[in-house]
Amino acid sequence: MRYFFFAYLLSIVLVVGFAGFRGDKFTHTPIEIFNDMDQQAKVKAQGSNAFFADGVGSRKPVTGTIPMGLKIPDGTAASGGFAVYGFSHGSDYYNTGKIGDFWGDGFPEQVTVDAAFVRLGRERYDINCTPCHGRAGNGLGITSQYGMANIANFSTPSFLNPQAADYRSNGNIFDTITHGRGQMGPYGANIPVKERWAIIAWVRTMEISRTAPLSEPSIRDAWTALAPPPSTAAAAPATPPAAAPAAPAAAQ
């Protein structure tokens, strides 16, 4: 009997020694104990597929074809260049930011600019734009600390002053979000058209808030209501100088 228990304990030690415990980290492909139909011969999103020569399961439209519901925008490449991007949802202001051969300003009739729309814009801006442009739209996002230079600051004349030579109208900003500009990459594939316009609404909101005159009584009242309470202000000088450089980073 004692031999049995000896062998029993030994086998437990062996099993645990080889198999380990739940939650142990491992890098090999997980074993599937009952793998009935776990892996079916079908293509799932972003999966690979050996049927195609390049092994990519998600296919691009065949060259020279246009998916149903989409079209090649009107106008020549020379007049606006939109045809160079291939098919899109349409060639109107809502989808291109252009009216004829010119950048449009203002918002297209397809969107209603209200509080909910601006809130949507803020949410989408915080997701997609803050890494570079920063929460306040000043171009001091987190990437500016890692070597990204010349990030657009939305409180500069090229955004604020419609008379400026390089003024970015709404349509121009829409095109920048969609196709990128300079070192900024294109976001058209990631941000739906409506949300791009919402982001523009939020960018304009930030600009207005940055240039709001404090002499205006209603603005001053709103500012006083938002200003930090006296207790925080009093505590600020007590902060050791060594902690000061960390503050801008925390504010990002």
Next chain:
Amino acid sequence: MANTFPRWTNTLPLKLLVCILFIGLGVSAGVAYYFTQSYTRVGYQPSQPIPFSHQIHAGQLGMDCRYCHSFVEQSGAANVPTSDTCWRCHQSVKTNSPLLEPLRESVATGKPLEWVKVHKTPDYAYFNHSVHVDSGISCVSCHGKINEMPVVFHHESQSMGWCLDCHRAPENHLRPLDKITNLDWTAKSDGLNQKDMGLKLKEAWHIEPPTNCAGCHR
């Protein structure tokens, strides 16, 4: 007349019974412990073509999950970002890092990076990310605190029983929609009780997760 059976055989049936009992117990315990996704999947931490750190990007730099996984609110599949998405920053950031060589190659050739899938639903289960994310289920409920993982590992068992635990009592996981991608947020951190808040949200949003087979298996 001599004894046909020696004396020690008197206890043999009892001993055999004890042995069989112990072996049965041991095998059952082993199967219960090991033949489950809590063992086979939890802790799976494959090496990726680029040692991408969620801890740096989502934790330290404070990027939103949806910057890269951009279609998670609209699509059934939470997309892995294209190389273009990485390139938006990494054309200027860490341009000399040898670890990013596969990315530079991918951008130059157009051949996608082959990331290794960590979480995998069986092909007969039709999980939809958008319906969960848009109904107030945070990433953290199914993936753990990704923002603290330098290398992502499988955190929850994601077995069918585990799915049903939440489908039967979603109030334990529901949260406000603006806190979905805030993986550090808990009801407690806002001074709320998860269960009370969850029940209110469940009622307000009419959350009735399916518990019938056809809910997930078509």
